[in-house]
Amino acid sequence: MDKYNFSEIENKWQTRWDRDKRFETTTSTDKPKYYCLEMFPYPSGRIHMGHVRNYTIGDVIARYKMMHGVSVLHPMGWDAFGLPAENAAISKNVHPDEWTKSNIIYMKSQLKRMGFSYDWDRELATCNEDYYKWNQWLFLKFYEKGLAYKQEADVNWCDKCQTVLANEQVDGGCCWRCGTPAGTKKLSQWFFRITAYADRLLNDHSLLGNWPDKVLSMQKNWIGRSYGCEIDFRLASDENKIIKVFTTRADTIFGATYIVLAPQHSIVDELIKDAEKKEQIRQFVEQCKVRVALDEEVEKKGIFTGAFVVNPVNGEHVPVWIANYCLAEYGTGAIMAVPAHDQRDFEFSKKYGLPMRVVIQPELEQAQSSNYQLSTINYQLLNAYEEQGIMLNSGAFDGMDNVEAKEAITEWMEKQGIGRKKVNYRLRDWLVSRQRYWGTPIPMIYCESCGIVPVKEDELPVRLPKGLDISGGKNLASSPEFTNTKCPACGGDARRETDTMDTFVDSSWYFARYTSPHDDSQPVDINLADHFLPVDQYIGGIEHAILHLLYSRFFIKVMADIGLINHQEPFANLLTQGMVIKDGAKMSKSKGNVVDPDDIVNKYGADTVRIFILFAAPPEKDLEWSEQGVEGAWRFLNRVWRIVHQHAPRIRDMRVGADLCVCPDKQLAEFLQIRNSQFEIRDSRCVCPDKQLAVGRVGADLCVCPDKPSTPAARALRSFTHRTIKKATDDIEVFHFNTVIAACMELVNEIYQYNENDSAVLHEALRNLILLLSPFAPHICEELWQVLGNSTSILDEPWPTYLPEALHEDSVVIVIQINGKVRDKISVPTGSTEDVVKAEALKVVSDRLLGQEVRKVIIVPGKLINIVAGI
């Protein structure tokens, strides 16, 4: 027997798959389709274990589906724009384009070495102009629809990356890419109006039943829809001046004892222009604008403006404060403070000695258990009372339940014209401008006389100039050749927008482009997109729970609205795989715990790596890297290799399928010495009515069928084989790959234990083992498939099915419990009646029951009997 030479085998089959275009997508519409997609990588230089894990999971799913005869779309490409290319360009003195392309070449070779089943004809790279041209085209459509707009705003700024960041890209106050604390800058920038889709993004969660709850809840949280009320507070000094506040607690308005403005609120300047402590206030406002990127809770600070507003429900004059705990970017940037019923206001009031008024009190029975203490004359609050209760100090609403009062007060205010229902979102518009070179140029032109003018569609793409010097963070703005242009409207001198697009724009629709990657007349061919979308299974890291996955959902909805696509959601099912951990921490260069996939593939081969990664943990959990675990996977494949070779000589000539069991010139009489009466002789062929069952040996004197195992041991192995098929199929369907591999390991162990020679049963066991294992370790399985005497590719074989009748076992072990504790076991013939089981069980444990009364007997058929006994 040859040694398991993984490198020879893997090379051989990768070449053959390539040569035979095994993974080319068929677009025939008569077959069901399956779109399996893994998040495409940034071409950083080399793939890492996280990629290997991500893509191995996807490959198993794709290959599994291929074995069901489904038309599988399984593409791969490159998220190729981005800052690292610029940094490399500066430090290594290569152009970002060159650097990126050479990285792609190497990483592609790494992916090929892993044996992944990609349709490389559909490969795309977002930095190619035949891709980013359509980014620009889509940008123009967004602009036409009013979904792309330019606005001056306080935007997040990363000093290190020298560019702005979207809200989603600020992680704990820091830049998502480099971790530098983000500041803010007032800049005029391009935004996508994702807020216009907030409701749809939220409501369509109902279409995402197979997304992890965690991701849905993160998105829900991020969108942050809340139903409330906008209320007008007029200045006491000038009733034409209104400060609007947003509240979800309209029921507490009679308890509003002051209002708070965010330091950035636009009315501040006007409000304090005559204030005594104007300078002091100005200083305070400036202080607040300094962002603190810290985890700690920020101390609440505020200052009185000297102004008063009128509480519209009771006419009270209440003071206007400016405080750091009121956010400018949420709601109206102003709140009404109800210290008795809001913990934040409570803390602030206590600090500054502001009055409180209780307007909701717990019902009596609740009062004792709450932290609300009420005496007859004075009340004392230890904390704000935020629970439900009964209204008081609220005029006509006294005595009402506060939940009803919320509704009633809102309606009343609407009638009075002093307030109205309002829905607010935490979600902000998506800032898409980037002050970087290596990205898609935004196709806009600024003209002195015409203003902002979009580039004409037929002028696309606006090409990135290649030979630009980008040292020192220089970008397109430093290139007069790029910047200077003519106005498409008036033909006069004009200049181009020099910002490029956020790279998340690129990745927001690439999955749609894969369905028609070479179409040069449109971003997507609607027929092909309709056929293949949505992605049936998307696989990637949870770090994109909000960013990429929210943006993509937004994009597909816009594309649907434009009429490019007929789908509302891009990804029907989502699997978020866990991280690859080593020594308790995520693999990273800075921690020095990185394992290079190349090293492991060189040492053990791709199949071993795949098996280890899939076996060590279920896909969604973190995976602890273990060299010993890799050894275990290696040993397992060697075990498979040996057992197949050991039995191959005897079963190699066997074939499944009746017409292969041909009777040559041999006498029929001899052929009829068949163990199995199911075989018939037809046209000198030995035919089994059930093709699945027939296993024949060409020209041999014996034609056998595993359906009639010769001995109990053979029968047991056959049953085990079919139970393994069942278990493996059930588990792979729900992506429990680790237990599928465990089941295959058990089958291997079982075959090793089997020491008789029923060739048909062995053939069936080995054949199915190889089929079941093939999506996981495809190269060795192809090879062993040949060793078993097949000349076809295993990819042409259907996924095996089990025969229910083959699951049958002659006897079954029944556990005997007494009072719920296992005391003995008996083996009874399968299908024994409860009476028989009960009698047998009572006999076996009779000693233990001496002097006890049997009170009850519970029987779980085929499993267990529990005897409840006592004195």
Next chain:
RNA sequence: GCGAGGAUGGCGGAGUUGGCAGACGCGCCAGACUUAGGAUCUGGUGGGGCAACCUGUGCGGGUUCGAGUCCCGCUCCUCGCACCA
């Protein structure tokens, strides 16, 4: 604080509608084969006890003939959001 998920041997992890806890693998122990074994094959391996047996799935209660699984109350861990009014 809010939201989501989790806690099972020395380790990674299995455990269907409640029904033998610890599948499978790693590690460890022993045996066989061998000049040799860090190869391979076989057996053993939660803890305690010579044993019968006792005990055991983060903690405390409960439901049940029976709970890792269901219910109530906690603790701790991970992740996300975090003054969102």
